[in-house]
Amino acid sequence: MNEALYAQPRFRRSGDAALTIELGDGIDATVNARVVDLDQALTARALPGVVEIVPTYRTVLVCFDPTVVTRREIEAEVMALWPPAPTGQLRHRWTVPVTYGGEYGMDLDWVAQRLDTTTDDIVARHGAAEYRVYMIGFMPGLTYLGGLDPLLHIDRRPSPRLTTPPGSVSVGGQQAAISPPIAAPSGWHMLGRTPVRSYDPRRERAPFLFGAGDLIRFRPIAAAEFAALERAAEAGEIIADKEELRT
Amino acid sequence: MSAHLEVIAPGLATTIQDLGRHGWQRFGISASGAMDTVALATANALVGNPANTAALEITLTGPVLACTGGDIRFALAGTDFAMTIDGREVAAHETHDLKAGQRLSIGSARDGARGILAVSGGFAIKPMLGSVATHARSQLGGLNGGPLRNGDLLPLATPGLLDQPHRMLSPAHRIRHDGPIRVLLGPQDDAFSAEGITTFLTSDYEVTTLSDRMGYRLDGPPVAHAGAVGIVSDGIVFGSIQIPGNGQPIILLADRQTTGGYPKIATVISADFPRLAQLRPGERIRFQAIEEDAAIALARELRRRLDRIADALIEIHRNVEPTSEHLLASNLISGMISALE
Numbered sequence: 001m002n003e004a005l006y007a008q009p010r011f012r013r014s015g016d017a018a019l020t021i022e023l024g025d026g027i028d029a030t031v032n033a034r035v036v037d038l039d040q041a042l043t044a045r046a047l048p049g050v051v052e053i054v055p056t057y058r059t060v061l062v063c064f065d066p067t068v069v070t071r072r073e074i075e076a077e078v079m080a081l082w083p084p085a086p087t088g089q090l091r092h093r094w095t096v097p098v099t100y101g102g103e104y105g106m107d108l109d110w111v112a113q114r115l116d117t118t119t120d121d122i123v124a125r126h127g128a129a130e131y132r133v134y135m136i137g138f139m140p141g142l143t144y145l146g147g148l149d150p151l152l153h154i155d156r157r158p159s160p161r162l163t164t165p166p167g168s169v170s171v172g173g174q175q176a177a178i179s180p181p182i183a184a185p186s187g188w189h190m191l192g193r194t195p196v197r198s199y200d201p202r203r204e205r206a207p208f209l210f211g212a213g214d215l216i217r218f219r220p221i222a223a224a225e226f227a228a229l230e231r232a233a234e235a236g237e238i239i240a241d242k243e244e245l246r247t
Numbered sequence: 248m249s250a251h252l253e254v255i256a257p258g259l260a261t262t263i264q265d266l267g268r269h270g271w272q273r274f275g276i277s278a279s280g281a282m283d284t285v286a287l288a289t290a291n292a293l294v295g296n297p298a299n300t301a302a303l304e305i306t307l308t309g310p311v312l313a314c315t316g317g318d319i320r321f322a323l324a325g326t327d328f329a330m331t332i333d334g335r336e337v338a339a340h341e342t343h344d345l346k347a348g349q350r351l352s353i354g355s356a357r358d359g360a361r362g363i364l365a366v367s368g369g370f371a372i373k374p375m376l377g378s379v380a381t382h383a384r385s386q387l388g389g390l391n392g393g394p395l396r397n398g399d400l401l402p403l404a405t406p407g408l409l410d411q412p413h414r415m416l417s418p419a420h421r422i423r424h425d426g427p428i429r430v431l432l433g434p435q436d437d438a439f440s441a442e443g444i445t446t447f448l449t450s451d452y453e454v455t456t457l458s459d460r461m462g463y464r465l466d467g468p469p470v471a472h473a474g475a476v477g478i479v480s481d482g483i484v485f486g487s488i489q490i491p492g493n494g495q496p497i498i499l500l501a502d503r504q505t506t507g508g509y510p511k512i513a514t515v516i517s518a519d520f521p522r523l524a525q526l527r528p529g530e531r532i533r534f535q536a537i538e539e540d541a542a543i544a545l546a547r548e549l550r551r552r553l554d555r556i557a558d559a560l561i562e563i564h565r566n567v568e569p570t571s572e573h574l575l576a577s578n579l580i581s582g583m584i585s586a587l588e
Contacts, residue, residue, distance in 0.1 A: 012434035015514030016542035018484045020434040027479060039273075054272045054482040056506055061482030063272075066517060066543050067550040137480060137506030140275045140385045144480075180275075182386070199274070201375055201387060208274040 004028035009038075009082065011075050012059075016066045019074050022059045027146055027174060031058045032134050036213045037084040047077060055212050056135045057144070088246065093215040095241040096178065098127075098169050099226040100192035105169070107189035111154060123220060125149040126169075126191060131176060133214040141180035141199025143210045148176045160187035167193045169218070178216070181233075195230035196240045209240060250317030250347070250403040252366070257395040258310035258353065260459070263370060263388060264363075264501075265301040268378035272482065272505045279382040282460060282501050282524035283361050285553065286325030290365035292556045293322035293342050293414055301372065301379045302365040303395070307527070309353025309362070310395060314345040320367040320409055321345060324416065326359030326423075326525055341415035341563060342367075358423065359525030368404040382502055412562040420559040424522055427535035430488065430513040431542055435478060438510035439490070443471035447512055448534055452496060456528045460502040463526065469494025470512065480508040486515030486523065488534075498523065518545035 005024045012020040023038065024031030039055040042062065049068030054061040062074055100123045101108040112119045131145035148171060156172040164170070164186045168179040172188035179186070180199040198209050210216070221229070229239045266287065267280020281287040281304055288298045303310070309328050323330060323339045330337050331352045337343050339362065345351055356362065372379045372390065381389035390399050436444060452467035476492045483489070487499045489509040498515065499507075500523065513534065515523060526532065 013431055013514075013539070014434045014482075014484050014511070015431050015486055015516060016539060016546055017517045018482075018514070020481060022481075052269050052272055052278075054505065056481045057479045059481040061272075061484070063484060066546040070543060071539070135480075135506065136273065136275045137482075138275060138504045142275050182384070184384075199385075201385070204375075207376065212273075 002028065002030040004031050005034060009078055011071075011078075013071060014061065016071075018061060018063045019071050020059050020061050021078060024058045027057055027134065029132055029146060032132070032146070032212065033086075034084070035060055037087050038078070039212075040087040041081050041084040042078070045077060045081070047074065050074070056137060091213045091215065091245045092210075093130075093217070093243040093245055094210065095217050095219050096169075096194050096196050097221040097225065097229060097239070098192040098194050098218045099221055099223055100126075102223075104165075104223070104226070105190050105192035107170075108191050111152075111171070111189050111191065114154060115151065117151075122152065122191065125152055126171070126176070127218045127220055129217075131216040133210050133212055133216060134175075135212050136198075136208065136210065139180065139182065139184055141197075141208050141210075142184075143178040143198050143216075145176040145178070145216055146174070148174060150174075154189060156187040157189070160185050164188075164190055165193055167195060167197070169194055178210075193226070195226055195233050196238075197233050200233075200236075202236060203238075209238065215245070250319055251315045252319070252401040252403065253313040253315055254395050254397055254399040254401065255311040255313055255350065257397060257399075258305055259308040260306040261310045261395040262304050262381035262383075262393075262460075263301050263372065263390070263395075263401075264304045264380050265378055266299045267380050267501065268376050268382070268387070271376055275505050276376065276385055276387070277382060277501070277503050277505055278485070279380040279388065279460075279501050280378070281363060281380075283325050283363065283521045285521040285549070286361065286363040286524070287365075288553050288556050289324035289340070289416055289420075290322050290363040292560060293324065293340070293416065294320055294365050294367040295411070296365060296367065296369055298553070300365065300369040302363045302369070305353060305362045305364060307356050307360055309355075309364075311350065311352045312401075313350045314347055315400075316347060317403070318344055318346045318409055319403060321351070321364060322414075323353070323362050323364045325362035327357040328362050329354030329357065340421060342413045344409065356527075360527045361524045366403060367409070371402040371404045384502070413565060414560045415563050417559045417561050423525070424519075427533045428522065429516045429519050429537045429542065429545075430486075430534050431516060431539055432513050432536050433511075434481075434514070435510035436512055438473055438475075438478065439512050440471045440473045443473070443490075443494075444512065446470050447490075447496065448536055451531045451533055454526050454528050454530045454532065458526075458528055460500055462497045462499045462503060463523070465496045465498065465532075467495070470496060472510065476510070477508050478510050480506045483507050483511070484514060485520055486517070487511045488513045488515065516542040516545060518542070518549045
């Protein structure tokens with residue numbers, strides 16, 4: 001049994017219209033898999049009055065209309081299905097092209113210096129790992145990844161930058177992230193940029209590419225390929241390669 | 248050309264809002280939507296629209312709008328704003344007609360912070376992800392994903408009601424609640440010392456000027472954490488009160504980030520969400536923790552009020568002598584004066 005995983009869910013009240021269900025401690029793939037399972041099980045139950053379900057690293061947030069359903073009823077539903085069955089959800093393995101360093105990754109040199117290694121070593125280590133998508137949050141399509149090489153764990157900036165480039169590929173603490181094509185504040189370190197659009201409101205049926213449980217690999221590309229792929233993405237093409245996985 | 252509202256001046260922060268974009272928070276999209284849903288329901292009911300029809304949310308200082316291509320009927324609800332049609336003063340909480348070529352100027356909020364201007368028939372704007380609510384950071388909603396700008400032409404759907412009697416909201420229903428903002432403790436009240444929770448529940452906090460639809464930053468006695476300031480990021484709801492390292496509370500609102508890593512000491516009860524919408528920078532507030540059953544009872548009471556909003560509307564007949572029933576129904580209070588102009 002994984003020590004991070006709780007035997008029983010911990011219920012945390014979030015006002016009269018939401019409930020936070022905490023399933024484990026810390027950032028852990030087993031805990032996050034349980035989050036995905038509970039999210040799927042509750043979504044499939046389609047309880048009247050439930051407005052929205054939000055899976056995160058280790059919690060499932062259930063938002064509801066308190067005039068239709070109460071926290072106690074939702075807790076009873078969770079206990080009735082506990083533990084949630086593994087979903088066998090369809091997942092995807094994505095290959096995401098990245099241009100590292102220079103104007104694309106303004107912190108690459110600094111990170112290499114700080115970790116007392118070369119930029120090539122940083123790129124090789126960042127590019128060799130397979131990452132799990134833990135959650136999408138904070139802003140549209142911002143993709144939080146676990147699975148970063150421990151040698152690349154590095155404290156976040158003491159004060160966040162007010163703006164960072166769209167599509168940034170970054171690291172912070174034990175995590176990695178892919179930014180949506182929106183300039184945004186961040187306290188993480190920018191290693192590179194991808195022309196892939198994790199969020200594009202013009203893709204009306206599927207504005208988001210990645211979901212919790214998906215796997216991500218990075219593929220280094222030169223600036224010329226970045227420019228070509230960016231034009232394709234601008235034209236609406238999905239430029240990340242996708243494989244389907246059954247679990 | 249069909250009827251449009253042309254934006255002559257956009258006002259401080261005027262956006263198109265409906266009841267919000269739900270079901271997408273798992274992808275980082277905040278719900279957005281009207282901050283004061285009672286005002287949205289009231290303004291829409293006055294002009295005969297379904298409750299979720301998109302309208303203009305106006306904050307502190309309103310826009311100047313010119314009507315082109317046809318006549319429209321509108322009403323403003325929420326807080327009271329100074330408002331004129333071609334220089335003639337008109338009242339909030341009742342319907343008015345704006346004829347092609349006329350100009351509507353909305354000045355300053357007189358009491359709270361936000362009003363909703365609904366137009367009969369609503370705006371002809373294409374929903375994105377199921378809603379037309381403006382959320383600037385996601386580049387979603389409204390005319391072009393942001394607040395109104397000079398020169399914008401807001402297209403109107405087919406206006407209705409122009410031949411119907413005008414209506415007003417019964418003054419008895421224009422309630423502005425005072426008293427503390429009510430909360431339920433949690434989800435992370437265990438991240439604070441007993442002393443920190445006492446500070447939070449017994450101190451006055453000022454709504455600072457660093458306050459917008461995303462959240463209100465408060466200023467007052469710092470709330471002490473029990474240990475580490477960070478948690479593993481989790482989901483945030485309307486009314487979540489997070490306490491960052493400096494101990495100053497932030498109330499998160501309609502345009503909030505969907506997840507965050509600061510512990511949340513308490514959550515405002517849903518019945519008090521519309522009150523949050525009306526807080527002004529500089530205003531002082533206090534929090535009161537109540538029981539969950541009381542919060543649910545207040546949520547049900549608000550729901551009943553919204554379901555019966557149509558019963559709170561009174562027909563008015565301008566340019567005619569008022570009947571005695573009409574005067575009685577209106578309790579002869581100030582709203583009547585402008586209704587009889």
